[in-house]
Amino acid sequence: MLAVKASANVRYLAIYFKREDDLKAAAIEARESGFEIHDAFTPFAVHGLDKAVGLKRSKLTWIAFIAGAVGLTFGLGLQVWTSAYDWPLNVGGKPFNSFPLFIPVTFELMVLFSGLIAIGVLLINNRLWLFSKKQTFDRVTDDRFVLVLKQADAAFDARRAFKIVNKHGAIRVIEGDQFV
Amino acid sequence: MAVAFEKIVHEESKSDTSPEALSPLRKPLIEGDKSYGEVTEDICSLLDRKPGVGWWTAFLSAFVVMCAGIIATAHTVNTGIGTWGLNKTVGWAFDITNFVFWIGIGHAGTFISAILFLFNQKWRTSVNRSAEAMTLFAVMCAGIFPVIHMGRPWLFYWILPYPNQRGSLWVNFRSPLVWDFFAISTYFTISAVFWYLGLIPDLATARDRTVSKFRRAVYKVMSLGWNGSNHTWSRYETVYMVLAALATPLVLSVHSIVSFDFATSVIPGWHSTIFPPYFVAGAVFSGFAMVMTLMIAVRKLMRLENYITVQHLENMCKVTLLTGSIVSIAYLTEIFIGFYSGNPNESFVIINRVMGPYAWAFWTMVTCNAIVPQLFWSKRIRTSIPAIFVLSILVNVGMWFERFVIIVTSLHRDFLPSSWASYMPTLTEVTIMFGSFGMFFTFFLLFLRLFPVISMNEIKGVLHYARR
Numbered sequence: 001m002l003a004v005k006a007s008a009n010v011r012y013l014a015i016y017f018k019r020e021d022d023l024k025a026a027a028i029e030a031r032e033s034g035f036e037i038h039d040a041f042t043p044f045a046v047h048g049l050d051k052a053v054g055l056k057r058s059k060l061t062w063i064a065f066i067a068g069a070v071g072l073t074f075g076l077g078l079q080v081w082t083s084a085y086d087w088p089l090n091v092g093g094k095p096f097n098s099f100p101l102f103i104p105v106t107f108e109l110m111v112l113f114s115g116l117i118a119i120g121v122l123l124i125n126n127r128l129w130l131f132s133k134k135q136t137f138d139r140v141t142d143d144r145f146v147l148v149l150k151q152a153d154a155a156f157d158a159r160r161a162f163k164i165v166n167k168h169g170a171i172r173v174i175e176g177d178q179f180v
Numbered sequence: 181m182a183v184a185f186e187k188i189v190h191e192e193s194k195s196d197t198s199p200e201a202l203s204p205l206r207k208p209l210i211e212g213d214k215s216y217g218e219v220t221e222d223i224c225s226l227l228d229r230k231p232g233v234g235w236w237t238a239f240l241s242a243f244v245v246m247c248a249g250i251i252a253t254a255h256t257v258n259t260g261i262g263t264w265g266l267n268k269t270v271g272w273a274f275d276i277t278n279f280v281f282w283i284g285i286g287h288a289g290t291f292i293s294a295i296l297f298l299f300n301q302k303w304r305t306s307v308n309r310s311a312e313a314m315t316l317f318a319v320m321c322a323g324i325f326p327v328i329h330m331g332r333p334w335l336f337y338w339i340l341p342y343p344n345q346r347g348s349l350w351v352n353f354r355s356p357l358v359w360d361f362f363a364i365s366t367y368f369t370i371s372a373v374f375w376y377l378g379l380i381p382d383l384a385t386a387r388d389r390t391v392s393k394f395r396r397a398v399y400k401v402m403s404l405g406w407n408g409s410n411h412t413w414s415r416y417e418t419v420y421m422v423l424a425a426l427a428t429p430l431v432l433s434v435h436s437i438v439s440f441d442f443a444t445s446v447i448p449g450w451h452s453t454i455f456p457p458y459f460v461a462g463a464v465f466s467g468f469a470m471v472m473t474l475m476i477a478v479r480k481l482m483r484l485e486n487y488i489t490v491q492h493l494e495n496m497c498k499v500t501l502l503t504g505s506i507v508s509i510a511y512l513t514e515i516f517i518g519f520y521s522g523n524p525n526e527s528f529v530i531i532n533r534v535m536g537p538y539a540w541a542f543w544t545m546v547t548c549n550a551i552v553p554q555l556f557w558s559k560r561i562r563t564s565i566p567a568i569f570v571l572s573i574l575v576n577v578g579m580w581f582e583r584f585v586i587i588v589t590s591l592h593r594d595f596l597p598s599s600w601a602s603y604m605p606t607l608t609e610v611t612i613m614f615g616s617f618g619m620f621f622t623f624f625l626l627f628l629r630l631f632p633v634i635s636m637n638e639i640k641g642v643l644h645y646a647r648r
Contacts, residue, residue, distance in 0.1 A: 041409055043216060043385070043408060043640055044637040045637070049410055049413075060418045083352075086348050094354050104362065104363065105353055105358070108362040112366045114426055115373065118419050122415050128404035129405065130401050135407065136384070139388075140407070141387075141407075143215065
């Protein structure tokens with residue numbers, strides 16, 4: 001199944017492979033030969049594929065780091081404010097602003113903020129949500145690996161593309177307007 | 181959306197490449213020489229098949245026990261904590277024992293999914309999904325006990341820091357009980373999202389495969405439109421790594437914080453700096469024992485012998501052996517410190533544990549936790565399924581008694597001999613405890629029916645593990 005937007009002028013070639021190594025090798029050679037790779041679809045995370053298709057490193061680690069810092073500040077701030085300023089409570093003569101005792105809650109809130117925000121950004125970024133209408137390539141969640149090449153201009157040499165992917169064991173090539 | 185445009189411009193049939201040679205250095209993680217398609221078929225067909233007699237028997241038994249637990253809990257909430265065998269001296273007993281025990285059970289799930297992931301232990305892929313599910317259900321069981329032991333559980337939200345009408349009275353952030361609340365709710369939330377995140381690609385596989393319209397609709401919603409795009413995979417892997425990195429210190433912090441409930445007090449037998457690492461090791465120890473018990477049952481019940489192999493069980497036995505040995509050293513350290521500290525109260529607690537009225541519980545604990553796991557040094561025992569099954573259950577019994585010994589033997593002989601007391605659980609307490617087991621198994625059995633029990637996408641990633 002392919003989702004199509006008829007308005008697009010750009011055309012795409014979807015090439016099916018049986019093995020992840022074939023997909024990776026084809027992606028590397030296609031890129032080196034000047035073809036533009038739109039995306040690849042795989043049933044599992046193929047290591048080294050990011051590099052093969054020319055994907056940059058995700059910034060999500062930084063987002064998680066910043067979210068963790070926010071959680072940490074919030075956790076510490078909440079405790080210092082409530083325990084030492086808003087309603088100081090004398091419990092067993094412990095100091096109101098007892099920093100070491102605030103560490104556990106601070107740590108937990110840091111982890112909570114970081115984890116939840118990282119997942120939230122992942123879902124938003126990739127438009128993964130409950131009523132998503134995204135469609136999938138046939139068998140790609142099962143045992144097929146698909147490489148999608150973009151035919152951006154008239155100079156696109158389909159014959160050369162076939163030659164490259166055939167060499168790496170392509171089993172099927174289909175053409176479409178827009179893959180979602 | 182426009183009509184799907186699909187034109188096959190080129191098709192070439194290409195026979196499967198010849199099977200690759202096995203590496204002499206590594207054994208395959210999955211037996212039976214599976215292809216990607218066979219993995220999908222094996223795991224997804226479990227969801228489509230109607231449950232057999234074995235599953236129904238297990239489910240109904242667990243469900244009945246859970247219902248008994250619910251009735252006993254309702255009785256407690258309705259009448260009060262007086263329905264339990266607690267007294268002024270022994271104020272914590274079965275409730276907190278069960279709480280600490282269940283939290284500990286959960287730890288192996290996070291250990292397998294996070295710590296082994298960071299250490300690149302690829303054998304975790306066969307067991308991580310069910311171990312994570314186990315974590316969730318165990319934490320749910322754990323959560324019940326602190327709430328009902330409050331006596332007025334409908335006021336449980338008083339532990340939350342929120343602006344309220346009682347002056348501007350906030351919770352006491354210097355109390356380990358408040359830390360507990362934060363630790364356990366964070367642990368549950370992070371474990372749940374970690375588990376769900378891992379499920380998304382497999383739910384998409386189930387969605388694309390199932391023939392039932394209803395199931396497809398449910399899986400479609402739950403899989404959030406996953407289509408296997410490399411852009412998504414790349415970010416997904418990053419987030420998975422981040423979550424694993426967060427969950428690793430989290431799992432250590434949770435049981436450390438639970439141990440602070442005891443260690444920050446001044447009760448001899450509780451006030452001990454060894455508690456945080458000792459509790460964490462014990463938690464991983466008991467958790468792995470529970471994973472082994474469940475996995476042996478699951479591989480038999482669902483015919484997953486090719487996926488959960490003897491090698492997996494053997495690896496888990498090794499972890500159990502290691503953590504069991506750490507726990508044994510902790511016991512020895514406690515005894516040593518009891519005498520070396522020169523504190524008469526400390527040494528009294530140790531002597532009372534070993535020879536006092538609850539000596540039977542102490543010796544059950546020592547036998548099950550310190551002696552039994554040492555049998556795993558033998559490869560024959562490590563690779564014998566019936567032996568692992570029996571030993572893993574013994575370890576769980578032992579770890580339950582460890583918590584009981586720590587709590588009850590420290591409390592029942594306090595500073596004043598005039599207030600010394602004994603403790604016997606009532607039928608209500610025992611029923612609540614068994615009810616929590618019923619709940620755990622009910623949820624776990626439902627999980628086996630509703631979700632892919634093995635992480636298909638991760639298994640596919642390690643299928644070529646032993647090939648060159």
